[in-house]
Amino acid sequence: MADLTTDFCGIKSPNPFWLASAPPTDKEYNVRRAFEAGWGGVVWKTLGEAGPPIVNVNGPRYGVVYGADRRVLGINNIELITDRPLEVNLEEIARVKKDFPDRAMVVSIMVPCEEQAWREILPRVEDTGCDGIELNFGCPHGMSERGMGSAVGQVPEYIQMVAEWCKAHTDLPVIVKLTPNITDIRYPARAAKAGGADAVSLINTVSSITSVDLDTMSPEPSIDGKGSHGGYCGPAVKPIALNMVAEIARDPETAGMPISGIGGVTTWRDAAEFLALGAGNVQVCTAAMVYGFGIIKELTAGLSGWMDDKGYTSVAQVSGRAVPNVTDWQYLNLNYVAKARIDQEACIKCGRCYAACEDTSHQAIALKPGRVFEVIDEECVACNLCVDVCPVENCITMEPLRAGEIDKRTGRVVEADYANWTTHPNNPAAVKAAE
Amino acid sequence: MPNSPRTPGVVSARLPDDVLAGNFADLHAPLDAHEAMVAADRCYFCYDAPCINACPTAIDIPLFIRQIQAGSPEGAAKTILEQNILGGMCARVCPTETLCEEACVREAAEGKPVEIGALQRYATDTLMDKGIHPFTRAAVTGKRVAVVGAGPAGLSCAHRLAMKGHDVVIFDAREKPGGLNEYGIASYKTVDDFAQAEVEWLMKIGGIELRTGQRLGREIMLEELQAEFDAVFLGVGLAGVNALRAEGEEHAHVRDAVDFIAELRQARDLSQVPVGRDVVVIGGGMTAVDAAVQSKLLGAEHVTIVYRRTPEAMSASEEEQHLASSKGVRIITGAAPVRLTGGEYVTGVEFAYTEDGPDGLRLTGDTFSLKADVVLKAIGQHLDGAPGGLNLAGRKIAVEGPGRTSMAGVWAGGDCASGGDDLTVTAVAEGRDAAEDIHKSLMG
Numbered sequence: 001m002a003d004l005t006t007d008f009c010g011i012k013s014p015n016p017f018w019l020a021s022a023p024p025t026d027k028e029y030n031v032r033r034a035f036e037a038g039w040g041g042v043v044w045k046t047l048g049e050a051g052p053p054i055v056n057v058n059g060p061r062y063g064v065v066y067g068a069d070r071r072v073l074g075i076n077n078i079e080l081i082t083d084r085p086l087e088v089n090l091e092e093i094a095r096v097k098k099d100f101p102d103r104a105m106v107v108s109i110m111v112p113c114e115e116q117a118w119r120e121i122l123p124r125v126e127d128t129g130c131d132g133i134e135l136n137f138g139c140p141h142g143m144s145e146r147g148m149g150s151a152v153g154q155v156p157e158y159i160q161m162v163a164e165w166c167k168a169h170t171d172l173p174v175i176v177k178l179t180p181n182i183t184d185i186r187y188p189a190r191a192a193k194a195g196g197a198d199a200v201s202l203i204n205t206v207s208s209i210t211s212v213d214l215d216t217m218s219p220e221p222s223i224d225g226k227g228s229h230g231g232y233c234g235p236a237v238k239p240i241a242l243n244m245v246a247e248i249a250r251d252p253e254t255a256g257m258p259i260s261g262i263g264g265v266t267t268w269r270d271a272a273e274f275l276a277l278g279a280g281n282v283q284v285c286t287a288a289m290v291y292g293f294g295i296i297k298e299l300t301a302g303l304s305g306w307m308d309d310k311g312y313t314s315v316a317q318v319s320g321r322a323v324p325n326v327t328d329w330q331y332l333n334l335n336y337v338a339k340a341r342i343d344q345e346a347c348i349k350c351g352r353c354y355a356a357c358e359d360t361s362h363q364a365i366a367l368k369p370g371r372v373f374e375v376i377d378e379e380c381v382a383c384n385l386c387v388d389v390c391p392v393e394n395c396i397t398m399e400p401l402r403a404g405e406i407d408k409r410t411g412r413v414v415e416a417d418y419a420n421w422t423t424h425p426n427n428p429a430a431v432k433a434a435e
Numbered sequence: 436m437p438n439s440p441r442t443p444g445v446v447s448a449r450l451p452d453d454v455l456a457g458n459f460a461d462l463h464a465p466l467d468a469h470e471a472m473v474a475a476d477r478c479y480f481c482y483d484a485p486c487i488n489a490c491p492t493a494i495d496i497p498l499f500i501r502q503i504q505a506g507s508p509e510g511a512a513k514t515i516l517e518q519n520i521l522g523g524m525c526a527r528v529c530p531t532e533t534l535c536e537e538a539c540v541r542e543a544a545e546g547k548p549v550e551i552g553a554l555q556r557y558a559t560d561t562l563m564d565k566g567i568h569p570f571t572r573a574a575v576t577g578k579r580v581a582v583v584g585a586g587p588a589g590l591s592c593a594h595r596l597a598m599k600g601h602d603v604v605i606f607d608a609r610e611k612p613g614g615l616n617e618y619g620i621a622s623y624k625t626v627d628d629f630a631q632a633e634v635e636w637l638m639k640i641g642g643i644e645l646r647t648g649q650r651l652g653r654e655i656m657l658e659e660l661q662a663e664f665d666a667v668f669l670g671v672g673l674a675g676v677n678a679l680r681a682e683g684e685e686h687a688h689v690r691d692a693v694d695f696i697a698e699l700r701q702a703r704d705l706s707q708v709p710v711g712r713d714v715v716v717i718g719g720g721m722t723a724v725d726a727a728v729q730s731k732l733l734g735a736e737h738v739t740i741v742y743r744r745t746p747e748a749m750s751a752s753e754e755e756q757h758l759a760s761s762k763g764v765r766i767i768t769g770a771a772p773v774r775l776t777g778g779e780y781v782t783g784v785e786f787a788y789t790e791d792g793p794d795g796l797r798l799t800g801d802t803f804s805l806k807a808d809v810v811l812k813a814i815g816q817h818l819d820g821a822p823g824g825l826n827l828a829g830r831k832i833a834v835e836g837p838g839r840t841s842m843a844g845v846w847a848g849g850d851c852a853s854g855g856d857d858l859t860v861t862a863v864a865e866g867r868d869a870a871e872d873i874h875k876s877l878m879g
Contacts, residue, residue: 351482
C-alpha cells in the first residue's frame with residue numbers, strides 16, 4: 001500500500017490532508033475530533049495579537065451557491081480570525097500537539113504589519129510545540145480593511161518584509177498563505193521566496209457576493225439588511241486554485257518551493273490533481289464543513305488506492321508530475337486534430353449536445369430521424385462542448401485523427417509533426433524556419 | 436356484530452371507518468416543496484424533448500420543470516395550463532408511465548424517469564391553492580357557442596372559447612359537471628373533491644354558463660342548439676356500456692363497473708357503500724382496474740379481474756396492473772365469460788380459456804368457474820344515441836382535423852369522437868384544438 005506520509009518543508013504528517021485554517025480548526029474540541037478521525041494535520045485558525053480579541057458578526061457568516069439537489073458548490077464567509085483570547089488558543093494548541101505528536105500542527109497568524117507585533121507573538125506560538133506557522137495574507141474581508149490579510153498579500157513588498165521578520169524571529173518553518181485576489185499569482189509567490197519563506201499555501205478565498213435577497217435587496221449573507229463581500233471557497237474555486245498552483249510550480253523563479261494546495265479539495269481525486277500540478281500536500285475546509293470530518297477516510301483510501309494502481313509509492317512521487325505538461329497556449333500543437341464521436345449505444349437521446357452545438361457553437365451535430373445525433377466531421381472543430389454538456393459519461397468522446405488522415409473540415413492531411421503558433425504562417429510574429 | 440370481508444353477500448361497512456379512510460386516501464401523496472426541488476433537479480432540459488412529443492397536449496415539460504427549479508411553481512403552472520387547462524387532473528390520472536415518463540431520457544438512462552406527473556401536480560396545486568387563475572378573457576366577441584358535455588373535452592373547449600371572448604353555455608346530462616373526472620375515476624386518484632374544485636377554478640375565466648340535467652336528444656336537441664348558437668361542440672362521451680354477450684346477465688348484482696364507480700365517487704360515506712364478498716370484474720381497461728381495486732379497498736374478500744386476452748393487450752397500463760396486484764386483486768388473463776350462474780342473485784361465473792385463431796379470438800373447451808356475488812362489467816363503452824345527420828366512424832362521431840364533424844358548425848371531441856386514445860389528456864387536447872378552430876371559423 002502506498003505510503004501517504006508527507007514531509008512538507010520539514011513538517012511531517014501521516015498523510016497529505018491537512019485541515020485549512022478556518023472554522024473547523026478554531027478550537028481544541030474540533031481539532032481533537034479531526035485528529036481522531038484521521039486527518040494528517042491542521043492549520044489552526046488564525047491567531048491575532050494578544051489583548052481583546054476581534055469580534056464577529058452575530059448573524060449569518062456564510063452564504064452558499066448550490067448545484068443540483070442542493071449540492072454545495074461554493075461557500076462564502078465573512079467570519080474573521082479567531083475571536084477567542086490568544087492565551088486560550090495557545091494553551092489548547094499545546095495540549096493537542098502533545099496528545100497527537102505525529103500530526104502536523106501549524107499555526108496561522110495575522111498581526112499588524114509592524115515588526116514588533118510579529119516579534120511578540122512568534123515566541124509564544126513557538127512555545128506551544130507546534131510544527132510551523134502560516135502567515136495569513138489572504139483573507140479578503142474584514143481584516144483587510146484594517147491593513148491585514150489580503151491587504152498584505154496584494155503587495156509583494158509587504159509579503160517579503162513580513163516573511164523576513166518571521167524568518168528572523170523564529171526557527172519554525174514559515175508558510176505564506178496567498179490571496180487569489182490579485183492579477184498574477186507569481187509576484188506574491190516570488191516575494192515570499194525572496195523573504196525566505198519555506199513554502200507557500202494557496203489559495204485563500206476569492207472576494208465574492210454569493211447572492212442577493214430579491215425581497216429585501218440585501219446581499220447574502222445579510223446582516224440586518226446589509227451585506228459585505230466575503231471570501232468564496234469550495235469546489236467552485238478549484239479551477240482557479242489549480243491554475244495558480246501550477247503557475248507557481250512552473251515559474252522558474254519559484255520552481256521547487258513547497259506548495260500547500262488549497263481550494264475546493266472535495267475528493268481524493270481533487271487532491272491528486274493538486275499534487276500533480278506541484279503541490280506537496282493539500283488543505284481542506286469546505287468539504288469538511290459540508291460533510292464532516294469522516295470524509296478523510298475516502299480521501300486517504302482513494303489517494304492510496306490510486307497510487308497503488310499507478311505504482312506510485314510516495315506522495316513525493318506524485319507531486320509535480322503534471323507540471324511539465326502545463327504550457328503556454330502558443331506552444332500547443334496545432335497539428336493535433338480531434339473529432340467528436342458519439343457512442344450511439346450509450347446515447348440517451350437528450351439532445352443537449354445538439355442544442356449546444358447548434359445554438360452556440362459550430363452546427364456540427366446532425367439530428368437524424370429517431371433522435372439519432374451524429375457528428376458532422378466537416379464542421380466539428382473538436383471544441384468539446386458536446387462532451388461537457390452530455391449527461392452520460394464517455395458517451396461522447398474526442399478522438400484524435402491519425403497522421404495521414406484528412407481533416408474533413410479543412411480538407412488538409414493531418415501531419416505527424418508538432419507545430420505551434422510560434423511558427424504558424426498566420427502569426428505575424430512567427431519565427432521563419434531557416435532557409 | 437359488524438361486517439367483515441368474510442360476511443356473505445353484498446353488504447356495506449366490511450372495514451372499520453378508519454381503515455376505509457386510509458384505503459381511499461391519495462394514492463400518491465403530493466410532493467412537498469423539498470421533494471419537488473429534488474425531483475426537478477433531475478430534468479436534463481432536453482432539446483425538442485421526447486416528453487413533450489409524448490404528451491397529447493404537448494406541454495412544454497422541460498420549461499415548466501425549469502421554472503420549478505428556479506423557484507416559480509406558479510409560472511410552471513401557467514406553462515402547463517396554457518396547453519392543458521385540466522393539467523391538475525391530468526397530473527393525477529394520466530398514465531404518465533406510458534406517455535411523458537416513458538419517453539423521458541432518464542427512463543432510457545437509468546430506468547427511472549423524472550417524476551413529471553408529480554411535478555405537474557406540485558405546480559398546478561401550488562397555483563390553485565393560491566386561488567390564482569392566470570388567464571384573462573379577450574374582449575367579448577358577441578359570439579355564442581354551445582358545448583354539450585362538461586367532461587374534460589367540453590371543459591377544455593369552453594375555457595379556450597371563453598378566453599377568446601366568446602360566450603359559452605355548457606350543457607351536461609348529469610347533476611354535476613366534470614364528466615368522467617367526477618363520475619368515472621377511482622376515488623384515490625382524485626381526493627378532496629378535486630374534480631369540482633377544478634371546474635370551479637376553470638370557470639373563473641368568466642363567460643361560461645353551466646346548465647346541468649340537460650341530455651342531448653331529450654331536454655336539448657342538436658337542431659335547436661344550432662339555431663340558437665353560432666357553433667356547437669359535442670363532448671358527450673360514451674354513455675352506453677357494452678354487453679357481455681354471455682348467458683345470465685340478468686341476475687341481480689351483475690352491473691356496469693362505471694355505475695359502481697360513479698356510485699362510489701358520489702358516496703358521502705364510504706361505510707354505506709355495499710360491496711360483495713366475491714367480486715368478479717370482467718374487462719381489461721382502467722375502468723376494470725378502478726372497479727376491482729376499489730371493491731378490494733371497500734373490503735371485498737376476493738376480487739378477480741378476468742380479461743380475455745394477454746396482459747400486454749390490456750389497456751390498463753402495467754403500472755395499473757401492478758397497483759391492482761399490490762392491493763390484492765387477482766388478474767386472470769386469456770379467459771372470457773360463458774355464463775353467469777345463480778338464481779335471483781348471481782352466484783358465479785363460468786369462464787372458458789381463449790386462444791387466438793385465424794378468425795380472431797375463440798373460446799376453447801377448457802373452462803373454470805369463479806364464485807361471485809357481484810359481477811362488474813367493464814368491457815368498454817360506446818356512443819349512446821348520436822344525433823341523426825352526423826357521420827359516424829365505427830361507433831364514434833367521425834371528425835376531421837381539429838374535431839370538425841360532417842355537419843357545418845358542429846365540432847366534436849373527447850371519447851365520443853373518432854381518433855385518439857380515450858384518455859382525459861387526449862380529450863383536453865381535442866377540446867382545446869376544436870375551440871381554436873371554432874374561434875377561427877367564427878372570426879374568419
